Amino acid sequence: MQEFSRYLYRAPFVVSGTGPVIVDGAVLTEDGLVVAVGPYVDLKDADAKQEDYEGHVLTPSLVNCHAHLELSHLAMLSENSPVSGDMTGWIRSLLAARAENSDQEIVHDAALMALARLYGAGCRAVADIGNMLDSRLLGDGFKTEVFFFLELLGLCGESEESALALLSGIDADVRCAAHAPYSSGPRLIRALKERAQAGKGLLTMHVAESTQEIEFLRTGGGPFRNFLAERGVEVDLFTSPGMGSVKYLDSLGVLDSQTLCVHGVHVEDEEISLLAARGATVCLCPGSNRFMGVGLAPVEKMLAQNIPLVLGTDSLASNPRLSLWQEMQVLREDHPGIAPEAVFAMASFNGARLLGLGERLGTVVPGVSSSLLAVRCPAKNEADVFEHLTSAGADIQLEWLE
Numbered sequence: 001m002q003e004f005s006r007y008l009y010r011a012p013f014v015v016s017g018t019g020p021v022i023v024d025g026a027v028l029t030e031d032g033l034v035v036a037v038g039p040y041v042d043l044k045d046a047d048a049k050q051e052d053y054e055g056h057v058l059t060p061s062l063v064n065c066h067a068h069l070e071l072s073h074l075a076m077l078s079e080n081s082p083v084s085g086d087m088t089g090w091i092r093s094l095l096a097a098r099a100e101n102s103d104q105e106i107v108h109d110a111a112l113m114a115l116a117r118l119y120g121a122g123c124r125a126v127a128d129i130g131n132m133l134d135s136r137l138l139g140d141g142f143k144t145e146v147f148f149f150l151e152l153l154g155l156c157g158e159s160e161e162s163a164l165a166l167l168s169g170i171d172a173d174v175r176c177a178a179h180a181p182y183s184s185g186p187r188l189i190r191a192l193k194e195r196a197q198a199g200k201g202l203l204t205m206h207v208a209e210s211t212q213e214i215e216f217l218r219t220g221g222g223p224f225r226n227f228l229a230e231r232g233v234e235v236d237l238f239t240s241p242g243m244g245s246v247k248y249l250d251s252l253g254v255l256d257s258q259t260l261c262v263h264g265v266h267v268e269d270e271e272i273s274l275l276a277a278r279g280a281t282v283c284l285c286p287g288s289n290r291f292m293g294v295g296l297a298p299v300e301k302m303l304a305q306n307i308p309l310v311l312g313t314d315s316l317a318s319n320p321r322l323s324l325w326q327e328m329q330v331l332r333e334d335h336p337g338i339a340p341e342a343v344f345a346m347a348s349f350n351g352a353r354l355l356g357l358g359e360r361l362g363t364v365v366p367g368v369s370s371s372l373l374a375v376r377c378p379a380k381n382e383a384d385v386f387e388h389l390t391s392a393g394a395d396i397q398l399e400w401l402e
């Protein structure tokens with residue numbers, strides 16, 4: 001039994017996630033939960049062991065809404081120079097590297113290392129996309145909770161049929177995901193949505209990441225057509241919908257508040273309105289997008305229409321850093337006009353709510369987990385706190401409170 005089950009953490013600033021920054025704030029915890037939060041002066045007489053975090057800000061832990069832990073052993077791909085938009089070229093290199101580096105022990109160890117890195121960078125939960133069923137166990141024993149999604153691909157003909165057959169045999173408690181509108185066919189996407197709905201869960205997929213994707217959906221041609229044909233997909237059997245990715249997904253009836261569109265770079269104004277009308281969430285991956293050279297998501301327009309936005313690191317194969325602090329920094333560099341408070345919410349509260357963890361993570365209020373962060377912060381007044389948190393990047397210093 002612990003000597004103290006009650007702790008009082010004091011810091012110059014506390015970010016509760018639900019109200020203004022608390023100056024000279026404190027958080028009282030007991031048995032793994034937050035009991036009270038407020039100005040230190042109101043809590044100082046609590047019967048608890050006190051720990052002072054001078055020079056820090058206390059914040060909720062972070063939530064990563066898109067990663068591929070399974071690809072962590074392919075970090076060499078993001079050590080090279082950035083890709084400059086050639087999505088199919090990068091996928092070719094990825095598949096080749098994956099074939100050459102298939103030792104399962106190495107794959108597994110690299111995934112665990114990546115998970116440890118996420119934890120070290122303050123991430124308490126991660127939506128992880130993988131192609132191997134065993135990867136659903138990666139989070140066992142880790143404090144960072146892994147929400148694993150088994151990703152299915154198959155665009156048309158035989159490839160879509162086999163994916164559908166595979167899907168029908170997967171246990172109901174395994175979450176599944178589509179890959180992308182250019183690689184998972186319409187029947188497969190619908191079946192995955194029905195399955196997600198039955199389990200009251202999310203449908204997640206890569207959406208509108210590159211111009212090549214849009215070209216393929218609009219015209220049926222371009223680099224993706226050649227790539228898919230090269231992979232043995234009977235691409236002639238795919239009827240291109242003649243529209244962008246979001247419009248296409250909406251035509252399939254799969255866009256709603258339980259749909260997570262990852263990347264969302266190449267979306268037209270009309271599609272932004274569609275996302276807003278359906279209540280779908282967009283996961284921005286600014287670091288990966290920058291490395292891949294696919295362009296910038298229309299974040300300001302999405303925010304203007306109140307589209308829920310969350311952040312994802314994507315994998316080490318397309319992003320040299322696995323840090324949501326880095327994602328926040330890149331997002332702010334790319335979109336300097338966005339309020340830093342909104343950016344921090346994307347990495348914390350919005351992600352927690354999306355994964356159904358809003359009662360436990362993403363805020364500092366009574367009843368949530370006491371797994372909070374003490375983040376080193378040179379801010380002198382409360383107006384600078386979010387500015388610092390969202391622009392410090394991956395080298396930010398932090399420790400876990402519990």
Ligand SMILES: [Zn+2]
Nearest residue numbers: 068206314315
């Ligand atoms: Zn991804």
